[in-house]
């Protein structure tokens with residue numbers, strides 16, 4: 001783990017691009033860690049071990065506290081992939097709040113965007129990457145489900161918590177919808193940001209890691225609903241893709 005553009009990983013002070021995992025980072029051998037037996041043979045390597053995710057999340061919690069501590073916030077967790085990151089982030093914010101002079105009062109709510117679960121991998125690689133306009137069919141097909149009533153976000157400080165920003169299209173749709181209800185503030189925290197070739201790529205306010213343009217699973221990120229029960233963030237192999245293809 002060294003300088004950016006160098007061997008593998010770089011950390012910039014004050015957040016910046018988060019922990020940058022470069023394209024030539026070989027990852028960690030699966031043999032160095034434990035993971036569920038039912039995934040033996042389905043993964044290529046560990047991209048981010050669970051412990052590093054947790055440690056980085058703690059720092060994001062600190063950054064969030066520094067910026068928006070002393071406010072009441074509504075944490076809006078984007079299901080299903082965001083649930084692990086959201087739970088850990090909220091836990092860290094709670095601990096920091098308890099042990100400091102700054103208090104943050106949190107409500108937690110959940111939304112789900114419908115079109116994810118058709119076939120995430122194909123959706124991500126084909127549809128989204130190749131549709132140039134924002135008002136295209138795939139945008140309109142994305143429906144927000146689950147939040148009791150988005151109008152209760154009016155005047156509130158909202159922290160959206162998401163697992164991964166790829167093209168940024170999903171986040172833009174969600175933001176457009178939430179902005180209609182005129183919250184006082186909206187911040188976005190995403191565990192991962194994928195380096196895509198899109199120049200207009202959306203960048204969240206807080207994020208843990210910038211990763212290569214790879215399909216990743218684990219820590220609640222899925223491939224057709226599988227791998228959410230894997231703690232580490234891993235790269236799936238061809239065998240895994242074939243096994244869980246729908």
Ligand code: IMP
Pocket residue numbers: 081116120124128162163164165166167168169170171214215216217221222223
């Ligand atoms: P975007 O609209 O391209 O930014 O994609 C965002 C959504 O697609 C995420 O919230 C995920 O649900 C899904 N997604 C994108 N890349 C991956 C991946 O590598 N693994 C699992 N899900 C992904």
Ligand code: MG
Pocket residue numbers: 078079080081082162163164
């Ligand atoms: Mg997601």
